[in-house]
Amino acid sequence: MADNESVIITVVYGASEVIDRRNLWTALETLAQQCSDIPWLVGGDFNAVCDLNEVCGISGDIRMATEEFNAGILEAGLIPLPMQGEWFTWHNCSTSMRSLWKRLDRILINDRWLARFPSAYYHSLTPRTSDHSPLNIWHHEIVGIPMYAVTRKLKALKPVFRLQRRNKGDLTMNVQLAKGFLDEAQQLRRVMRRILQINDENGFTHTDLGEVAHEFVSYYQNLLGGTRRRMSVDIRYLRPWARHCITDEEANQLLLPISADDVKQAMFDIADDKAPGPDGYSSRFFKAAWPVVGEEVTRAVLDFFSTGKLLKQIKSTILALIPKPKARQLRKPVQSLFEDSDGV
Known part of the structure; x- marks a missing residue:
């Protein structure tokens, strides 16, 4: 877009009553005359639908509101901007049989906008419940x-x-x-x-619940924080098996x-x-x-x-210990599977 080129964008929030929305259609017709030579975009919540396929659920008689909406945007020379995403943009948040969906939000453009931005479109996101808490x-x-x-x-x-x-x-x-x-x-x-009992590393059996818990803690302390983690490793012995050694530039990237x-x-x-x-x-x-x-x-x-x-x-985290099934518990189902496949 050139620096000296202008566009006009009008944001709409339509009234909830049909008679009150008539002022909106009149205002759009007046603006259309002022924007006849300028790219013009009109978008927002019109609180009205253009067709019955924009309503899903039990609704009152909307024929008059739909006719006035279509007549208003036609008189203003507005056409729909291509849309992607969700078709319905409003939901009454009811989980009963009176659940209602409507397409109340849209973006319209005039012919100048279409000529200037022929590939423009907008994306309609999934509607969410509004709650300020x-x-x-x-x-x-x-x-x-x-x-x-x-x-x-x-x-x-x-x-x-x-x-x-x-x-x-x-x-x-x-x-x-x-x-x-x-x-x-x-x-x-x-x-x-x-777990009612546990054997320690020396083979002694512990049945006291406190001792059982202590053995678990000791095992994982030795596993995760024992002397093995403090052993030094000479990286030169690993180089023959390394497919790629990072460069100084890559090392610096890791330290950013x-x-x-x-x-x-x-x-x-x-x-x-x-x-x-x-x-x-x-x-x-x-x-x-x-x-x-x-x-x-x-x-x-x-x-x-x-x-x-x-x-x-x-x-903090949560650990769940899953017992490992014994081999004899698995052998019978596997054996039965082969017997069934052989027709026995």
């Missing part, structure tokens, strides 16, 4: 290091999310029932899979300081259903709320790389 809570001032502030705000958000889940009616009840069944199953599993873009890229590279820790927040939450939480989360991560300090609640 999480935003307000996140903006509360918390005194402390960045990582502490993030963890406190995440904890403060949980009651809000719990309240939202309770407001969804039967869905919440089903979730709670499923959680109860899961808790019972896990409790039963813990009882059935409890972590940037805010690096933090965001690392977060968005994590699959949506993955959780960085046991606090219940998946990476999908951080991606969706990044415009709100991204700045503080990034500051907390960069603070860690600067100070090397990591809060206890951040580095």
Whole structure:
């Protein structure tokens, strides 16, 4: 676009009542006369649909509203800008039989815009429920290091999310029932899979629960923090097997300081259903709320790389010990499989 070339962009928020929207159609017709020689784009929430296929669900009589909408944009000389993404842009957030979807948001252009930007289009994202509570809570001032502030705000958000889940009616009840069944199953599993005795490295058997726990801790301390980790290794002996030795330039790249873009890229590279820790927040939450939480989360991560300090609640994790099945338990199903395949 040339430096001296102008375009006009009009943002629309249509009234909820049909009679009140008529002022909007009149205003667009007036603007159209002023924009006849200039690329003009009109976009926003028109609060009206152009056709019945833009409504899904039980709705009232919208024929008059649709006719007036089409007549208004036709008189203004506006045409739809090509769209990609979600067809419906609004939902009444109901989980009952009165669930309703509509396409109320769109972008329209005049012929001058089409001639100047023939390949332009817009992308319609998935509609989300608007709720200002999480935003307000996140903006509360918390005194402390960045990582502490993030963890406190995440904890403060949980009651809000719990309240939202309770407001969804039967869905919440089903979730709670499923959680109860899961808790019972896990409790039963813990009882059935409890380790009642263990042999130490010298072959002695311990049955006291405290001694059993001590042996587990000692084993992993020796495994992860024993003398083997302090043994020096001469890298010259590894070079014959190395396919590629990094150059000085590559080594310098590895030593570059972590940037805010690096933090965001690392977060968005994590699959949506993955959780960085046991606090219940998946990476999908951080991606969706990044415009709100991204700045503080990034500051907390960069603070860690600067100070090397990591809060206890951040580095906590959950370990689940899964017993290894015995060979004789597997032999019978495998034998039965071969017998079935032979027709015996």
